[in-house]
Amino acid sequence: MRRDxxxxxxxxxxxxxxNMIAQHPLNVNAVAENFEVSRTAIYxxxxxxxECGLVVITQFGRERYCEARLERLAEVADWVExxxxxxxxxxxxxxxxxxxxxxKKRKPGRKxx
Amino acid sequence: MRRDxxxxxxxxxxxxxxNMIAQHPLNVNAVAENFEVSRTAIYxxxxxxxECGLVVITQFGRERYCEARLERLAEVADWVExxxxxxxxxxxxxxxxxxxxxxKKRKPGRKxx
DNA sequence: TATAAACGCAACCTTTGGGTTGCATTATAT
DNA sequence: ATATAATGCAACCCAAAGGTTGCGTTTATA
Numbered sequence: 001m002r003r004d005x006x007x008x009x010x011x012x013x014x015x016x017x018x019n020m021i022a023q024h025p026l027n028v029n030a031v032a033e034n035f036e037v038s039r040t041a042i043y044x045x046x047x048x049x050x051e052c053g054l055v056v057i058t059q060f061g062r063e064r065y066c067e068a069r070l071e072r073l074a075e076v077a078d079w080v081e082x083x084x085x086x087x088x089x090x091x092x093x094x095x096x097x098x099x100x101x102x103x104k105k106r107k108p109g110r111k112x113x
Numbered sequence: 114m115r116r117d118x119x120x121x122x123x124x125x126x127x128x129x130x131x132n133m134i135a136q137h138p139l140n141v142n143a144v145a146e147n148f149e150v151s152r153t154a155i156y157x158x159x160x161x162x163x164e165c166g167l168v169v170i171t172q173f174g175r176e177r178y179c180e181a182r183l184e185r186l187a188e189v190a191d192w193v194e195x196x197x198x199x200x201x202x203x204x205x206x207x208x209x210x211x212x213x214x215x216x217k218k219r220k221p222g223r224k225x226x
Numbered sequence: 227t228a229t230a231a232a233c234g235c236a237a238c239c240t241t242t243g244g245g246t247t248g249c250a251t252t253a254t255a256t
Numbered sequence: 257a258t259a260t261a262a263t264g265c266a267a268c269c270c271a272a273a274g275g276t277t278g279c280g281t282t283t284a285t286a
Contacts, residue, residue: 004125006122006123006125006128007123007124009119009123009192010119010120010122010123011120012117012119015119015192018196022196022199023199068196069200070196070197070199070200071200071201073193073196073197073200074200076189076193077190077193077194077197079122079128080186080189080190080193081190083131083135083181083183083186084183084186084190086135086136086183087182087183087184087186087187088184
């Protein structure tokens with residue numbers, strides 16, 4: 001069972017669930033009521049979210065409140081952010097690299113430096 | 114076919130591929146050589162990455178160079194960033210909310226579970 | 227106490243995901 | 257012209273994903 005945050009947020013329903021409880025906790029049924037699919041389907045999504053730490057459940061009587069552990073998204077944020085500089089500064093890697101490559105191949109002369 | 118960036122980066126192999134070509138383009142075989150699985154498996158991953166715009170392919174002779182379109186990750190960055198304030202400021206939603214809830218439901222006698 | 231609400235979860239189904247082997251195609255090299 | 261490198265892709269396999277129905281359990285309430 002691969003249970004990482006990346007996979008957890010891959011499903012749009014789960015992203016919606018996270019969004020739904022980001023502001024304040026909701027019990028399982030309350031979450032499920034906001035979707036067309038069955039309570040069991042939502043339950044499974046929530047379970048998966050708990051398995052990767054994105055959601056924590058606290059029981060109150062017969063209700064179980066789902067709280068979002070948004071700090072778990074830091075892993076995703078970090079991964080994405082490492083590339084931000086590359087895409088914002090638009091290093092034109094492709095053109096440079098392929099230009100180089102073409103030059104190298106077409107002419108046996110020295111590569112760029 | 115759900116082909117969105119969130120799903121694309123859900124797979125660790127695909128994240129590795131992105132990382133591998135983030136700095137400079139590589140042809141399909143060059144990418145595949147870095148993995149244990151077959152070239153076809155990698156080809157499929159690359160295809161999926163192109164289908165959601167995360168990778169663009171440019172052909173040079175018999176080689177096809179894969180370039181990462183990292184700006185597509187902005188969608189992920191945006192989604193995650195909207196929650197950063199919540200998790201960094203640690204609004205203690207759970208405690209507040211559930212404390213409230215307990216107070217409302219229970220009689221004045223406080224008891225912690 | 228009986229009933230209903232709020233679950234957890236097994237059993238089952240269908241589609242998708244990720245992998246493989248094998249072969250056809252195109253471009254480069256000999 | 258022929259061999260080989262780089263690749264696309266069909267056909268197939270198996271496990272996982274996402275869904276359903278149904279039922280048991282625990283807790284609140286009439």
